[in-house]
Amino acid sequence: MDEVVEYLRSGDPAIRWQVLRDLTDASADDIARERARVADEGWGAQLLAEQSADGRWDGGTYRPGWADESRPFFDAWTATHFSLQQLMDFGIDPGDPRVRAAIARVRENVRWEHDNEPYFEGETEPCINGTALAVAAYFGEDGHAIAETLLASQLPDGGWNCWDEDGTSASSFHSTICALEGLWAWEQSGTVQDPDAAATTRRRGEEYLLERSLLRRVSNGALIDPRFGMASYPVRWYFDYLRALEYFRLARPEGDPRCGEAVALLRSAQLPMGLWSLELTHEGPRLFSFEQEGEGRPSRWVTLRALRVLRWADSWA
Template sequence: MHDVTGWLMDSDPALRWQVLRDLEDAPSEHVAAERAKVAETGWGKRLLDLQVDGQWAGGACFPATDWQPPEHLSRFPDGQPWTATLPTLRLLREFGVDPDVPAVRAAIAGVRDNSRWEYDGAPFFDGEVEPCINGGAVALGAYFGEKVDRIVGRLLGDQLADGGWNCDSVNLENGSTRSSFHSTICVLDGLLAYERAGGDVAVGDARRAGEEYLLSRKLLRRASTGEVVDPDWLLFSFPTQWHYDVLYGLDYFRTVGGAPDPRLAEAIELVRDKRQPDGRWLLENTHPGIVHFEMEDGDGRPSRWNTLRALRVLRWHDRDQP
């Protein structure tokens, strides 16, 4: 059996501090000391240093039309670019960068003062129209201490009758009345972060209705036929970006906490089954598109991020099991 913990710790501070917190139950001062390094070195500092004029790649959701990526970023030219402000801030949040350190506060002030959505030119923390984008903006605002009540109000109005959200419900003239797993998980992520940050708008009922949408489908099946909605959701990616997959859904419910719902059982067994003989999990479904830099060795290779996330999901699920 591979020394999985040692392998996870032989990495970047963005991973190490979460291993200490979520898998090792390390003393809080040790966790805090490691987390403080995220903004000072490694991946976190690299991302912070790439901000120019308050944005990344010159845009909010997409790079500016005149932005020229460095040559080394052109590995996946046909996919959606993941270098603009929204996906970059999402990654910094995944890294757990301390939102109160001066370099991060300066970066967020730059976004607040300069970044505008491509759709209508609204300020970044006022949101856009698509629920998946607005869910991400709410999560970021809650994490970095920005007011996002206006976006939250819009999301509550965009919730569909089945409990979830769908970007197509606002994009099309005759919008969809059925929710999307992709949009719903992005919104839930934002609402949970907002609620825990002490947001002024009550979101608990809406959040629980969205969770029920996923749970009633066991995180992966159609309500109508019971079939798996999309085989790609059984493949684990990182970063997930706006894409849903089963591990993303499970890690969300781990963050919610409490006793695991029995309807998570099938998804949990999928995670168990994907554990390799050496105790690690693979990167399986990288979403195409240029990125600032690579963090893993590619699909089909052991993934530190997926291994960390899978282990902490199983630890949460199994802690009270007989």
């Protein structure tokens, strides 16, 4: 275990500070000192530097180069929305003056391609709105408009679906995990006007995933999608079992036995040297890669996330 932690600590500051916080007994001062480096060096500084003066990354909000008709319409991870999600994942200090300036440029200038809505007022799809709400909460922005849209779009089965048109669709794991992450972060911000109602909605969404053991159909117990059982990073808008376990680690610190199958799967995926591999990559252009990680290779990101999930699981399982 000590060797694994030291291996993780030899990575980028975005990983190092989270290792100190989640896997060691480091002091608050040491954690804060390491976190401050995220905006100064490595991936965090590199990503901050990619923002243009108009507040956007790569010329778009959800899609890069939106006004450039020569660029194809496909999943790409270089535009503003996913860049903000990545800065949040890095754990960059939202109070850093450079970060505050970057977020101010987003707030003042960035509009959704959907209908020219300001970024922090959200769009229509719950998978997009969930991440945007988490971003708003993380960076201290007003996300009430996004939250209201999410609360109003919950489906009868408890989850969310970006493809729903009339409120009658079955929910999607992808949309649901994004919505849950956003709602949980919004509640933690302390700005929710009706926290009991918000928590009730979120709990209903959690039950949608837990009733399915994070992996399986209610109807016949079959695995919904083999990719749900593969650890990915960055997660973007996609569901996988490790992403769900990371969510429940935070939202249900007391644990839940219905996470047991997913926790067992995570334990079984550990490599002999104590690391975990990146099992799935969500294809699409990106601004940069992480330490030459690729599918099937040991991953600092997946290992960090797996170890802190298992710390949580060991406290209740």
